[in-house]
Amino acid sequence: MAAERVLVPLSDTVTVRQTVGYAVQSCPGEAETLEFHLVVALPYDTEMPEGQSLTEDAERLLSKAESWVREDASSTNVTIDVTTSVLGDDEYLFGPRDYARTFDSYAAAHDIDRLVLDPEYQPGTTAQMLQPLERELESVGLAYDEAPVERPARHERLAGDGAERFDKIFAMFWISYGFYLVLGDPTYWFDLVTGAAVAGIVAVSLAHVTFTFPLDRIxxxxxxxxxxxxxxxxxxxxxxxxxxxxxxxxxxxxxxxxxxxxxxxxxxxxxxxxxxxxxxxxxxxxxxxxxxxxxxxxxxxxxxxxxxxxxxxxxxxxxxxxxxxxxxxxxxxxxxxxxxxxxxxxx
Amino acid sequence: MSQPDSYTNSDTYSESQVILTSVRIIAPFTLTYGMFLSLHGADTPGGSFQGGAIIGVTVLMLAFAFGIDPTRKWVKNSFVAGLITGGVTIFIATGLFTMALGGNFLEYDAIADTFGIAHYWGMEAIEVGGVALIVAGAVMTLFFATAAGFTPDRHSNESDSTYSSSSSGSASGPEVGRDD
Amino acid sequence: MTADLLNDIFLVTAALFVVLAIMMFYRAVAGPTTQDRLLAVNVLGTNTVVILALLAAGLDEPWFLDIALIYALLNFLMAIAISKFTVERGGVL
Amino acid sequence: MIEQLRFWAIIILLAFGLFFTFVSAVGVIRLPDIYARAHTASQTDTLGAGLALAAVALALGWDSMTIYAVLLLFFVFITNPTAAHAIARSAAESGIVPLTDETEVDVEPDPSTPDEGDSQ
Known part of the structure; x- marks a missing residue:
């Protein structure tokens, strides 16, 4: 086999770094050159007001990922060829099916051998979409390989990820405490004390259920x-x-x-x-x-x-x-x- | 939770974003409200029985919206069992405490006589510790046990017997508390 | 004077709401689908919540509102639970 | 004066609440299929309930229990549409075909020209 072509769809997740690393390591040794196609699929077309900043984010992520690939591949002695591109900037991608179709047409155009998927793959939208995407990839007949990163992929997760823990718990605490004091009597010491305890319990248990999106302080x-x-x-x-x-x-x-x-x-x-x-x-x-x-x-x-x-x-x-x-x-x-x-x- | 056999119109069943999000928003408020009711069980009618029920219902709401298995992972079985045993323990401890002070089982006046504090606090301990925890735990275990019953081989008989014994034990608990 | 009159008005309105709630029984019985019945029961539940609130105001028993709030929560839970359960007989739960 | 104003405000809120709930009841009984019924069940009923609850809140005045009436109002406004959505979605998932103009008069639908005007 002369060349191995790998397609890696990227999105800004906690596991994107490990996914890239896996994509490099998992390549069979007999290939002489490795072609990496790093792509970011944009959910909005660039004419939308938020499309511009999304494109900039995508390009930043692509350049980071390119350097990761070179860094990981520097220990091996195969030739590395990295191609980056932004997909879907001229159309509006709605669901897993559209993403699967986009990847499939890209794979067909570039003669891709393998697709490595990030288990937390989440393009632009807040919804978790890996499992439907897998199903759609199967239905369009595109072979994929899910990177075995440390964080296990759960499909319908109750709680969001652990990022910005403090902000979420803090916000949830005050929402809950405020609600408790509205229900009770803010001047009665019993309510103040139990309210704090209750708000603490609610914040710790439900902060990650309610805030699945990162909070923006401003x-x-x-x-x-x-x-x-x-x-x-x-x-x-x-x-x-x-x-x-x-x-x-x-x-x-x-x-x-x-x-x-x-x-x-x-x-x-x-x-x-x-x-x-x-x-x-x-x-x-x-x-x-x-x-x-x-x-x-x-x-x-x-x-x-x-x-x-x-x-x-x-x-x-x-x-x-x-x-x-x-x-x-x-x-x-x-x-x-x-x-x-x-x-x-x-x- | 989408399982492989749940296709409708050749499309995968996925959870509705609308239901998920509204449950996410409502859940903290109902949990706070449930705990508020439990803590104020002694001075409002209804009281901690309803408070415990609302706490349980909050978990059920999450279970309905997100699917049972993720919720079961989130609320550990041991946690629920601990809720019930804790409730029963507090309940019995309060009862025995009043006996130790020379009264009858659950005679709050003994506490009031000994420590000079209001009758209210004994009631509070029972309402919060006993009733609310037991009811919340019972609601959750009954639900999860029933849900597990649809596919008999998913859980061992051992866990099922724990469910039934703990929930039947709790069924008599609130009754005693409500009589006072 | 107006307070008594207002209480009476609340009670009369509650009675009229009860009549409207009873009208829902027709749909709850007639169906034809499970969802129709569920819908009727859901509307009936909302009416019950309103009736409880009106009684709270009319009878000067504000703690009825507590029960109304719990009822509203259970009503919502029931609608979601049954509507999910009817699809594939609970397979997607 | 203020009392008088409040009195009439409560009467008006109750009257409209009753009216919209009545419309909702009529709609649930008269309308042809589940999707159409869900309209009145979710919307007119929510507004009717909301107005009645607002009347209750107004009647209670500045009392600690007023908070409960207001909470109830918010709760009804969030949950009722969600419940209606859940029911309509469940109907769609179980394959109940909605009654539309096309199925009723049985003509081929033409998506490019949305039909205008009333059918009466």
Whole structure:
């Protein structure tokens, strides 16, 4: 065998360094040259407001990984050839299937022999996605090799990783303590003491369950404030739409036109997705049936509600909460072509 | 938890992000509230029985949202067993303590007479230590034992018998506490 | 004077909510699918929470709110539990 | 004066709460399929419950128990849509086909032209 070509998808995880190391060591000795293809798949296209910084992060990670490969391979006497590239910068990758397809087409184009996968692989989104990705890779027929790094891969983990332990426990402690004192009497010594104990227990046991994302010391309070602005807007929308739907339901002819629609929302999974999906569900006329990754399947009851949905005012509001005012300036889902009316049996 | 045989529409079953996230947000508040109720069991109606139930329900909520196996890894069996035995121990210890002070089993007045503190504190010990811990533990063990029962060979009979004996032992515990 | 009147109003509203909750029984019995029944029971549960809160205000027994909060929690848990359990008969739990 | 204002505010909140819950009940009984019923179950009902709970909170005034009413309100607003989502998702997972315009009148759907206007 003259050359061994290895594809390593990278993402910013705690195990990325070990994965690269494994990719280098696990190569069979008889190969004369090793070609490493280090790739980063971006979930957003670069035109999105946050796409620019993601691209910069990706390039930084790639250059680090390239030096890791050279460092690890310096002890062996094979020729090393490293190619780095950023994938998916011209399209919008939604779920494991899209990633698997991207890797497959890359592998076909570059004649890749082996794909080494990071067990914590997590491209851009907050959701853990290794297991569905494995399934999708199998279905497209791409052979992969999961790097046996020290941290065991668990598929649906209850708690997040141990990073920023202190911040999370600290935040959870004060949230819990505040809640306890609101329930009880803040001037009664018994409540102050037991509250601290209870908050300690809650913080230690649940901090990593609740905060699966890294906390931002500046960003998180600002987001909370912006969320406070969002609530009155949402309430207004809810009341307005409720009156509209009440009229429809109470009318004897009941002129409903139910449709299923698919909207590709451009918010991250996790908290932003919950905010969007629950807002959509709370606004009458639209109901989130599925929310996997960014693909929302929404049942709409009346045409006006569907048009509101396609205009994406709620989506913009949620983006305002999480990304600030610049993040809110995106085209409507209809202009992006991210909306689709689907048949009922095509869930 | 997605298991290999759980396909729907040729697509893998995955946990709903929405349910997961809302459970994540609610869990700390319900846990705090459950503990608050347990600690204030003596002075509000309902009291620690409900508090313990809410603590147990919080764990069940996580189990429903995340799947049973990850939750079982998170809440160790020994922890749950410790919860119940601790509760029973505190319960009996308080009872014996009042007897040692010359009263009847669980006669709080003995504590009040001896130490000159309010009747309230004996009740507090029972409510917090006894009832809340036992109820929370019983709710969790009953659930996990039932869940384990769907596939009989997953757990040995040994652990099952521990479950049943501890939960049946706890069933009588709250009754005694509620009578006072 | 107004306090008594207000209490009566709360009690009357609670009674009307009970009537609305009873209407849910139709859907809970008629089905046709498990999810329909689950939905009806969930709405019924929400109504129960509101009725408890209204009684708390109407009867001046504020601790009813405690029970309402617990009921709301159990209602949510039930909806999630059964809706997950109906898929593949619990295989995905 | 303030008392009078509060009194009428409570009456109005209760009336609207009752109205929306009534709409929700009618919707759950009248609407054709599970997905459509979930609409009123999650939304109109949540608003009805929210308004009634707000009335309770207002009636209790500055009492320690008011906190419970407000908490209940928040709790209902977070959990009800999630529960409706869970139910609708479970319906979708178990393969219940939603009744849409296309299945009702049995014409080939054309995704490029979303149909406008009322069907009455």
């Amino acid at each position: 960003g998180s309070p600002i987001r909370t404030l912006r969320f406070g602005l969002y609530v009155p807007y949402l309430l207004f929308e809810i009341v307005k739409a409720n009156l509209a739907i009440s009229l429809v339901i109470l009318r004897p002819s009941m002129p409903i036109r139910p449709t299923m629609t698919r909207v590709n929302a451009r918010v991250r999974s996790g908290l932003p997705l919950l905010a969007l999906a629950n807002s959509i569900t709370l606004t009458p006329g639209t109901l989130t049936v599925r929310a996997d990754d960014q693909r929302l399947i929404i049942h709409t009851l009346i045409p006006s509600a569907r048009e509101d949905l396609f205009e994406g005012s709620l989506e913009r509001a949620v983006r305002f909460v999480f990304h600030g005012r610049t993040g809110a300036r995106i085209p409507t889902p209809e202009e992006r072509g991210d909306t689709e009316i689907i048949r009922g049996d095509d869930l």
